[in-house]
Amino acid sequence: MENRPLEYDYTVTKMFMFTTIALGIVGMLIGVILAFQLAYPGLNLMLGEGLAEYTNFSRLRPLHTDAVIFGFTLSGIFATWYYVGQRVLKVSMAESKLLMFLGKLHFWLYIITVVAVVISLFAGVTTSKEYAEFEWPIDIAIVVVWVLFGMSIFGLIGIRREKSLYISVWYYIATFLGIAMLYLFNNMEIPTIMASAPDGSHVGGNWWHSISMYAGTNDALVQWWYGHNAVAFGFTVPIVAMIYYFLPKESGQAIYSYKLSLLSFWGLMFLYLWAGGHHLLYSTVPDWMQTMGSIFSVILILPSWGSAINMLLTMKGEWQQVAASPLIKFMILASTFYMFSTLEGPIQAIKSVNAIAHFTDWIVGHVHDGVLGWVGFMIMAALFHMAPRVFKREIYSKSLMTSQFWIQTLGVVLYFTSMWIAGITQGMMWRAHDEFGNLAYSFIDTVTVLHPYYTIRGVGGLLYLVGFFMFAYNIYKTMSARPVEESELQSASPMGA
């Protein structure tokens, strides 16, 4: 048994690959609609006035953010865990009936939760906290889904054959623990039916409705401690876990430095948790907390770039692979965008820069060079790497991959450059004043000026979405092609498991 290659079981991986693609399409499609709604407000009524309640920007926006974060990204994290976990721990899911059952339960409860989220957000049921919009019954379901994820991580670790934990496993564990802590604290809420007014009378309201346990400034602080660390433990740590596994696998190169990977790991863990204050600069949060947020944000460049440089140096002496392999292109561009957004973020966290950037489209630009260039590219690269191995088929078309790469790269560039120009224009126009202190421009002046940039962003987003459809088609055709043995796969790495 020990000497025979293990037969890994990819049932749960395949299930989550499916939701990564499906929810990616839904989330990004809504993103494109939102982008064009900002350029052409008439689109808020695209299905007529009767349905405006369901099609307006504010109803659709949380559906976009939650579909891409809790749908696309989270499914990608789950799909890769069920693949990477088995391989680096040298254990098959099939060896434990219990783990297999829990894995499937994890998937189906996740699906039920997604359906509940979609229905409730469309119906306008929301706590109105960004990225934490779900009411308490859904929060409870999310906690159960998360516990099942944790059981899979620690269950597989518990029955592993490989003694040492590869660095990616550390990052997956941190994702689990980090999100668990953040989610629980930020979603402490009191169902309205249990709440009473100061005079002791019953408040009433729908059974699902709740109010936050924190008030005012405290609520804002906890919310942005959560919001910023959702970036850390949703958009950074698990994506780093993926690249540390998939880049060496695909390139056949060992990680450049394990020491650097550990140093960056602990750096990220320590620094991220203190940086959330940068979302609340110039607010009622105590000044020292704002300054602390800024300082920790700037220092955060170090572990962020530590990871990114480690990835780039992994390709040392093998740069020809970037030209030759579309998959390596995706991963190298992802690391580059990671460096880019983790330089841009700290700059925006400097108080004087934030005075211009806050509330403007420059922030939206920062978000999307991170999520499209880093998160999106890396998740697609991971699925491209896994698809031939889990379906035991050669990837359908490498030239389609290359075209997708260039179309999406152009899409990201159009997105963030237009948002930079729009954001800085907005920031400068809002603060411009004459010699008497009167504002030089009215708000609507800025809206008019921004129209072309919003249109360009819409086109950029559309290109990214077209690329995503190409990706989905390529994976679909791969699934339905002629089966081959793993050893026959062209890009199979010489590195074993």
Ligand code: HEM
């Ligand atoms: C060193 C790392 C980073 C730092 C210091 C940083 C800093 C910042 C700052 C200062 C803001 C603007 C806050 C405001 O004025 O409203 C922001 C917003 C944001 N950043 Fe980053 N960023 C970093 C990395 C990233 C990465 C890699 C991503 C995604 C992949 C990301 C996603 C976001 C999101 C989603 C928001 C918007 C939150 C909201 O207002 O809804 N950040 N970041």
Ligand code: HEM
């Ligand atoms: C086709 C691709 C996409 C398009 C066209 C798009 C478009 C948009 C638009 C128009 C907004 C609203 C901006 C505003 O309120 O001014 C938005 C917000 C946001 N999107 Fe996307 N998006 C796309 C993909 C993604 C992906 C893949 C992710 C994450 C994995 C993502 C995460 C977010 C986040 C976190 C926000 C909130 C930003 C903030 O509050 O500052 N988007 N997106």
